[in-house]
Amino acid sequence: MIAVVGPTGSGKSDLAVSLALELNGEVINADSMQFYRGMDIGTAKITEAERRGVRHHLLDILDVTEEASVSEFQQQARALIADIHARGKRAILAGGSGLYVRAALDVLEFPGTDPAIRSRLEAELESGGPAPLRARLEAVDPVSAGRLGDARRIIRALEVRELxxxxxxxxxxxxxxxxxxxxxxxxxxxxxxxxxxxxxxxxMVDQGLLEEVRRLDAAGLRLGRTAPRALGYAQFLKVLDGEADAAQAAEDTIVATRQFARRQLTWFRADPRIRWLDWRDPGLVASAAALCRPGHPGPVILNHG
Known part of the structure; x- marks a missing residue:
């Protein structure tokens, strides 16, 4: 199994395609926002031309009203990996959604869900705010309480504990x-x-991001749990609501994207198994391909100062 990871904008999709061409592979998308049909410009989704004939999987599999599920992704990705390998090809995972990458690669168990418990906890959040829920989580699971910041994840942790x-x-x-x-x-x-x-x-703005958001809004973008929070889409929905102009939305998107890239780097840097290669190295594809062949050398150590 091969995975190409890193922050947004670093060239993961291009490298994955080049590796697929070099190693007779197929690419599995691990960017959770690229699951959504119609979310093309704002997610920098790889185009047909950019795929260069390489088969891609798990792109455009959800409507914007549907919720992305890491457990469902795990099942789909592992089934695809088995199928690709059974056909004598190499499976190449590409994306910056860290938990989704881990779900495909690592031993990782996902607890189930219970809509009734979830709805009750969401009603408590609506009526009493996050503080009582956080206090309850601290009492039953202090480790998670110390790790989780937003109300949605606190609700999930309480749901799992109860279930x-x-x-x-x-x-x-x-x-x-x-x-x-x-x-x-x-x-x-x-x-x-x-x-x-x-x-x-x-x-993205020049390519029509605002028009894409407008079209998806008409298709129910705001009804989804996951899609409306995507970088760019959340900011440009405010333009449609008259709360910002396009220039401000673009600047807000740049700030949010840079912050997201920093979080991605923190996530991936914590994994000592990753072999790091210079994104601007003219020999990047050859170096990456060498790591994927039998008898590859050990980890590539770079100065990350």
């Missing part, structure tokens, strides 16, 4: 692959990435 009798923290992933894997991380120059992300957002 299974186990603390949500007991379901945290371990760094143990379910099958042999190579993770390739794109090591970026942070200042150059900041500039690239700003240029990319402005290019």
């Amino acid at each position: 299974t009798g186990r603390p949500f923290s007991s379901f945290m992933p371990t760094r143990e692959y379910v099958q042999p894997a190579v993770q390739i991380g794109l090591d970026v120059d942070r200042e150059l990435l900041r500039e690239r992300l700003a240029r990319r957002v402005h290019a």
